[in-house]
Amino acid sequence: MTSFEALIDRAETLLAPVIRETPLEPSPALSQRLGVQAWLKLECLQVTGSFKIRGALFALQQLRDSGASEVATCSAGNHGLGLAFAANLSKMPARIYVPGQVDPGKVELLRGMGADVRVSPHPGFDETEAWAMEEVQRDGIPFISAYDDELILAGNGGTLMREMRRQLPDLETLILPVGGGGLSGGMLLSAAAPKRLVAAQTLASPALVRSLEKGTAVTRMDSAETLAGGLEGGIGVRGFEALKTHAPQVISVSEEEIKAGVRWTLATHRYLIEPSSAVAVAAALRPEVTVSGPTVVVLTGRNIGPDVLRGILR
């Protein structure tokens, strides 16, 4: 079995010619507020608009090296975009299953990148994923989960954590959005993990809080209305186990706080971020947030459409 660190090594080598080393930008405003030196990790400036390209490209190429000639996933969000981009770059066919209620613009975008998009007969994500799993099993195509997969954990969280550690060797506290646990879990499983973690989630879909209460991963949640669609749903088993061991401070934020986080980032640093990223900013702005030493807020993505942005600025 390959160790997790060896997987991250392999992912870093493979990703280097494709991805950007995104800047770590000092935030005087947050530093003053938190009473420590604080930075923003601008992973929102990554190729495809989010960190998801890291895990998607790594998983796809590992599967190709193992003999796969096509891959599939279920996502109408950043993971789908990352996989479509990776497949296009690797000249490998990719099937992307999307929920029936998907925004037609996103289907267009994915098809424009060459993906074979399959729109589900079911409106929501969970039924769509179940349907997609049946389809790919029938057709013998490997399926790349958006979060509960060791390659995704190493590619997404593992490589991003190492990059931040190189940029700021004495990094102590990390504030980041937690949804399925693919990013946070991969970071915590790596040797570069921070001492302290603040896990930010949306109140609308608090899988981490529920899982900590139960002591085991809540892998399915009722579908919920939230601007932070990237954080909606259950949490993966591997990611949750890493989070539980680490005992993070969990902060759940409201839709209004998410909007305020988008506005704060725009007004203070002039960066565009998507609502799922703003969840971490909102947590950093909460009075009860507990940090120590050099602190980094991870801005995970910028994929926000003009209509949603207009609503947030209103």
Added chain:
Amino acid sequence: MTSFEALIDRAETLLAPVIRETPLEPSPALSQRLGVQAWLKLECLQVTGSFKIRGALFALQQLRDSGASEVATCSAGNHGLGLAFAANLSKMPARIYVPGQVDPGKVELLRGMGADVRVSPHPGFDETEAWAMEEVQRDGIPFISAYDDELILAGNGGTLMREMRRQLPDLETLILPVGGGGLSGGMLLSAAAPKRLVAAQTLASPALVRSLEKGTAVTRMDSAETLAGGLEGGIGVRGFEALKTHAPQVISVSEEEIKAGVRWTLATHRYLIEPSSAVAVAAALRPEVTVSGPTVVVLTGRNIGPDVLRGILR
């Protein structure tokens, strides 16, 4: 006298530890539209939000090396921000003269960076600059023009042009916003200059068109209302001479086209740009734009406030 290339060498060495090498991102949408391979140069992701940090930091450090203990400029925009940042970093006092009608938020921002901000008794830019020149002459403080200065031309346009040439050696056409001529002039004076230039300006303040008609630089223009405040006013003599020799295609765009350029960049690439940058995007979207070979649209800055953005998205 130091040659222009030697000045750029010096600027590059000095800037390297401070500025970002900003990405050159392929634009499939523009490539399809223009019929050539097209990229966006994401200089809007530069430290301080625009390319102006390049020239400001270089000019400031050259003046310090010549014995100056304080510097001054007149700007409430990106050049002022760049100089305030550079002065703070270099632990050198900087006086920034701003027009009386300045947005109080900008004064706050500049003061927060440690600048000695002097608000003018005159509302507009031209009278403010004249007043500022008297003040600094009386006090014996060197004044750094936002554009008509060789150090600024080498620092802004010279270093950015070389960076793009390294990223894309066969770059042939450049589409960029032209205002005072500090960016375009510096690019054209450098050995890395492109074969073909499309100079985009705002219809509200067409100094380049007027200057080409007259055959000499129109250094002063009546103040004009435009979203592209960074491009308002006259053109510098050095920059204009370089532009005139190069005979660019000039495209002047309306306020509505500028707004559409901000929206296009947001919808298509998910980057936030300021209206002065969107002028180049708007020119690239015009049917009469004439390009050949590998083509780059330079996105120069992202300093747009939430209120202006809200108005543009409406």
